[in-house]
Amino acid sequence: MISNLDEIKVPDSKIIxxxxGIVKEYGNELxxxxxxxxxxxxxxKGMQDxxxxxxELLYITALFHDLGLTEQYSSSDLRFEVDGANTVRQFLETYNYHExxxxxxxxxxxxxxTLGVAEHKEDNVALLYHGVGMDVMGDNWEQYANDIRKAIVNKFPRGDFKHDVIKAFYDGFKHKPETTFGNIKSDVIKYFEPEYPQNNFCSCILRSKWDS
Structure with missing residues (x-):
């Protein structure tokens, strides 16, 4: 188990x-x-497993994964995750990355x-998912040494992260709540707007134009 932050080499290339720079310009401290x-x-997790x-790609996707919540990169009709994904693709295309x-x-x-799917994809996909899960919900908590958790938070403080991130989610897609249908972010809309008429998959089936 890795217990020293010095064991981790963070990529530091021009593209990184x-x-x-983009995250610092259009994101925020959170x-x-x-x-x-x-x-x-x-x-x-990738090293230990x-x-x-x-x-390099893992770091870039980690940097970009929440840019879809920002005013600069948020669309009017797409899930914030797709906005972030489109942003990273456009960014990487300028560096001639392979398809x-x-x-x-x-x-x-x-x-x-996307719970239950991402962890079964390629390692880069799964590791971003696991990194997010650990920081947001404490997933795989015991896989990380106490010293390494403390060192990471000391270098990149959490502040009141639990409450701040929920508010950041809401601010990032409250203008398009319909994009949260069918995914866990609908819980965020309901948290701030208890009266929001949350869509229901069964209702969508029953309201379809089919006779039966």
Whole structure:
């Protein structure tokens, strides 16, 4: 089990610096700290499990995974995860990434909140999902040494993350609540708007134009 943050080498290339610049310009302290913690938690799991993945791509997707919540990158009609996925694809295309890696990055961000699916995809996709899960909900908590958890939070503070991130989710898609139908983010809308007429899959079936 990794217990020293110095054991982790964070990628530091031109593309990484450019990606960091975008997050610093259009994100905020909450997104910056969360994204870096997500990368570190994902990287540690990848190292400990001896997985085969692209570290640079993992860091870039960690940096970009919540940009769909920002005013700059939020669309009017797509899930925020898809906005982030589209953003990372456009960014990587300017660096002539291969199509396979473009799709891998897109999938990682688009699926990072999709429970029961992302963890069964390619290692890069699964590790972003696990990194997010650890930082947001404490998933796989015991896989991380206490010293490493403390070191990561010391370097990238959480503040009042539990409450701040829920509010950030809401602010990021309250203008398009319909995009949360069928995914866990509908819980966020309901948390802030108890009277919101949450859609229901069974109702969609029963209201269809089919006779039976």
């Amino acid at each position: 610096q450019d990606a960091q 997104i910056w700290n969360h994204s870096n913690r997500v990368y570190l938690f994902g990287e540690i 001896n997985l085969n993945y692209d570290k 396979h890696d473009l799709q891998l990055a897109w999938d990682a961000i688009a699926l990072h909140t």
